[in-house]
Amino acid sequence: MGDWKAITVPVLSSDSKIIFPYTSERKRSPTSMNTQVLRLSLPSPKNMHSFFGAFCTEENLEQSISYIDRELTTMGFPSIYAESKGKELNLVSIINCMNELLVLQHKNLRAQEEVEIQHLKLGSDMDHLQNCYAKLKEQLELSKREIVGLQERDRQLQSKNRNLHQLLKNEKDEVQKLQNIISSRATQYNHDMKRKEREYNKLKERLHQLVMNKKDKKLAMEVLNYVGRADGKRGAWRTDKTEARNEEEMYKVLLSDYEQRQKQLLLENAELKKVLQQMKKDIISLLPPQKQKPKERSEDGLVLSDQEEDIGELNKENMWELSCETVREQLTNSIRKQWRMLKNHVEKLDNQVSRGHSGAWNEKDVISREDHELETEKLELEIQQCKEMIKTQQQLLQQQLTCDDDTTLLLQDCYLLEERERLQEEWRLFREQKKNFEKERKSFTEAAIRLGLERKAFEEDRGAWLKHQFLSMTADCKLENVTTSSDPDIRLVKSASRQRKPPSVLSPAISPEPCQISQYIAQNSVASEKPAADNMPNLWVESDDKEETE
């Protein structure tokens, strides 16, 4: 804006020339206000003194004062004179006026600043607008040029199109012309052909006449002998009757052919009708039962009633034998209806599926997708498990059946070892039992021996007692039997001992005897056990024997 300098109060000078250039300058350049403002606000320091000095000098002091006073009063300031007509200056009012003037000057300067700012703003706005305007103008130009270009192209294409149409028309015309030419040539040729043919026919006739007339060479057939007819019949005269018969036969041939064809067509028809009936039944079975869907009933209630009628009518066995127009139509119509219903049904199902994707489920009889998926997953798992089981079982089976030789031998050996151990266990048990049995036998034999001995003792006692009795009974008679009583004892003992080996002491006599007996029995038992042992696997018996022999 400018640098503000402190402005000293100019000295008044009577030179009013400066004022005019001041004002005239103002008028001269209204546009370059900025510079002018500067010039106005900043009188150059050179001119300062001259300017201030020019207004007031010593000569025109009173005049200049009165002039200033007048100016001030017209501006609304109080007079600078102390009194209205006096020549004394009121300093206070002068100072006030100056202050007022300064304040005014400041205000003006501020206003000027603001105006300048606004001015600048407006200037930049205008620049901006001018730029926009220029750009838009450019764009407008461009688009105008484009339009012109496109129009030009359009015109070219149109003209090309017209040319092509024209060509097409020309070609078509040519084709038509050629066709016309061909047809005209064809007629011409036909005409010529006919003419030539007529000439030719005439020649033929002439020739025919000549040939028939000449008869120099006998048109004849030489045959050794006439041959019988192929079918053995005689030749017949040509009469009207034969003609009629010929006609009859011909018609018979034709009729038989037609009948055959008709039979074939009837068969085909019957088959097709059967197929249609089957299809109808299938379609009806595919469609959902009508009772559960009241909606559908309301929609095509009429159709249903017709359909039921149709079903009733056409499912009768005899009906489809007929081939009259109405029955045929009914059948085809009913099939069409059924097919349409099936189509609708399928469409509905499709809609349901698509709706189901969004998640609205109201229908009971439609399985929800998640359930369906769960089920399928479950089933898949089951299948997987079953497969695995089958695999393992197969593997095991495989192993059992088809292993290679080493493993089979090993397996066999394992099995055999198992058996062997089992058998050894059993053998051990068996030996234990045998021992027990032996013990028992021993005890039994001992008991038997004891029993024998006791019996013997008892017998002896009895004998003794009897003898004693006898003796006692016959004591009176004799006492000779007393000596014999001891003999029977000894004899008895001797006899007893004769049976067995001579014992020294009764008990030791018994013990070796039972030992021997037990040995004998043991041998017997061993011998008897031996065949029992044969029942065991031979392998083991042999090895056992081997062991025993070893």
Place this chain on the structure above:
Amino acid sequence: MNFSELFKLSGLLGRFSPDGKCLASCIQHRLVVRDASSLQILQLYICLDQIQYIEWSSDSLFILCAMYKRGIVQVWSLEQPDWHCKIDEGSAGLVASCWSPDGRHILNTTEFHLRITVWSLCTKSVSYIKYPKACQQGMAFTKDGRYMAVAERRDCKDFISIFVCNNWQLLRHFDTETQDLFGIEWAPNGCVLAVWDTCLEYKVLLYSLDGRLLSSYRAYEWPLGIKSIAWSPSSQFLAIGSFDEKVRILNHVTWKKITELDHPATISSKKTIVYKEVEKSPTVDTERLTFPPTRALASSLFSTQSKYEISQVPVSLQYIKPVADRANPKVGVGMLAFSADNCFLATKNDNIPNAVWIWDIRKLKLSVVLEQLCTIQGFQWDPCQPRLAVCTGSSRVYLWSPAGCVVVQVPGEGDFQITSISWHSSGDSMLLLSKDNFCVCYLEREEV
């Protein structure tokens, strides 16, 4: 597979008898009748001139030999070798000769198609059929031999006359809507007659036995039309091969086209099997080479062996662009034949002369393509099974059946270029004909 030795032949005139017992062949003016299985000569007849055509009668008792140059037809009997018959057309000339279905009448077409003379071997009567049409297939007999259809042309219009073969009485006479009738053929059931127009006009007319027009079919208008026609053995289908390299099949119920079978040069369908014949160089055992080389060795060295290979789809076949400004161009489906069991259709597209196309009729799709090294000369279906024999002018015979295909080299010295094949009626043997020789090929039951 057994091959007989080569016998001399002239004029591709070798025929099995309809009962299959004998084989007749011509060498110049001699007619040799052999036994079909042993090829022993049973009879030898000598005709007056070079034989141009032979035909067995339907009961296999007589053979006719036609000599067109002399205008004579000689008939020989097999039962009585002494029996003879000579039919002389005189100045009328002879262009064609054939038996009637009962085997007792001979139909001679005189020169310029002036008339057809019906000579009877039983009676002295002679009948004439006037104005016969001079076309490729102007006469057709029904399969059961009852009726004969003859194409006639009077006053620039085509007519068809249907005769009863028993007594040669005219049954029906009607005009056809054709420009220039090219051929007629009875359906195997004997109730429908197919009539087709010249190749300048694609038109097939179907007439019932009593002369009513059942239907007419026209595929397109201006380009060249029908080249070949074949009925299926069950009379269900009529296959029409045309110059636009397509076969159109009509069905017998509505007489409308049920499918179009195209013959493109590139086969791209994955379900088609393409058998390609490839040459394999003969393996020569160098140790066994002798000097001078034996004939067998020499022929085996120079004859090329070949075998079939399966080509990977897509296959592009050898395509010959037809010459533009010639008549009867080698374009289009020129050969059509249905198999005896009605399941297959064999076709040949003349632009692609090395390939035989075999279509499965049940699926109406191309099932097999046989690509040969040389141009196909002809093919014939086995009369009993779905087996196709193909010959290409080489000394190899090619057999295809749904089980596979096989190349068989005819053993023998010298060149044997097979140009025609004819099956025995039992399907057990084949007659292979070349220009100068013929050979009989015996097939075993389990073959292919």
